[in-house]
Amino acid sequence: MERGLELHGIGVRFGGLTALDDVSLRVPPDRVVGVIGPNGAGKTTLFNVICGFVSPQTGSLTLDGRPLRPRPHRLSRLGIARTLQGTGLFAGLSVLENVMTGASHTARAGFASALFGLPRSDRDERRLRQHALDVLDDLGIAGHADAAPGTLPFAVRQRVALARALAARPRLLLLDEPAGGLGADDIAELAELVRQLPRRDADPCAVLLVEHHMDLVMAVCDELVVLDFGRVIAAGTPDEIRDDAAVTDAYLGALVEESAP
Numbered sequence: 001m002e003r004g005l006e007l008h009g010i011g012v013r014f015g016g017l018t019a020l021d022d023v024s025l026r027v028p029p030d031r032v033v034g035v036i037g038p039n040g041a042g043k044t045t046l047f048n049v050i051c052g053f054v055s056p057q058t059g060s061l062t063l064d065g066r067p068l069r070p071r072p073h074r075l076s077r078l079g080i081a082r083t084l085q086g087t088g089l090f091a092g093l094s095v096l097e098n099v100m101t102g103a104s105h106t107a108r109a110g111f112a113s114a115l116f117g118l119p120r121s122d123r124d125e126r127r128l129r130q131h132a133l134d135v136l137d138d139l140g141i142a143g144h145a146d147a148a149p150g151t152l153p154f155a156v157r158q159r160v161a162l163a164r165a166l167a168a169r170p171r172l173l174l175l176d177e178p179a180g181g182l183g184a185d186d187i188a189e190l191a192e193l194v195r196q197l198p199r200r201d202a203d204p205c206a207v208l209l210v211e212h213h214m215d216l217v218m219a220v221c222d223e224l225v226v227l228d229f230g231r232v233i234a235a236g237t238p239d240e241i242r243d244d245a246a247v248t249d250a251y252l253g254a255l256v257e258e259s260a261p
């Protein structure tokens, strides 16, 4: 049986501050798992541990039961892709070229030689280009392939960033706050798109979604993990989480603090 990504007792300290404390969770291959929690709960730190940007002081990770020591430059070879807060698109490249960078590790000649048109890479480049176009088409934005990212509305750029991550054909996609800066309609569309990822025929992938936005998380996740002050305070289906007193307390507590003068 495939096990997916597992975190076992992860602990991260920044000086005297405990950002993550004994955090364990699993992202099975065919699931969308959400990590939620109030400001400062440790969501981004958790994301950074999985990406290899932060090394935990305690605990371990496994991928399909095998030890995983994440390094940012090795992620795509492990079948893990990510988007970051904000879109992080390359302003000097077209939408299509941005998406091609996501798939570059699959090309034998490498993206640089493809981009600069070295002769041996012609076939690779055509293949990359076609694959990138297919991904853009899947996400309904192939019409923007030749545009410069800066000329597009934020919601479309967000989708280009998603296309770039998916172009690597990941089996696990990590999303950090993908709904940030989106309006209600765009969030609903994004929810539908993310929900389909593990269930689609071509290149299905599991998703770990780190998100503040409750509506999105509730709409797309099969399972949720709730962090508060670096600890897992609840885990379960969206329905179970909605009724959990500890979760309500954590969020209500945060709301009261935010509305305090």
Ligand SMILES: Nc1ncnc2c1ncn2[C@@H]1O[C@H](COP(=O)(O)OP(=O)(O)OP(=O)(O)O)[C@@H](O)[C@H]1O
Binding pocket: 014, 017, 018, 019, 037, 038, 039, 040, 041, 042, 043, 044, 045, 046, 212
């Ligand atoms: N590089 C760092 N150095 C020191 N402290 C840090 C660092 N990164 C995060 N922290 C602290 O660790 C705690 C968890 O932060 P983190 O960014 O993971 O929370 P979060 O859940 O993503 O919050 P938000 O909802 O605001 O994005 C916070 O108290 C934060 O100030």
Ligand SMILES: [Mg+2]
Binding pocket: 043, 044, 045
């Ligand atoms: Mg964060």
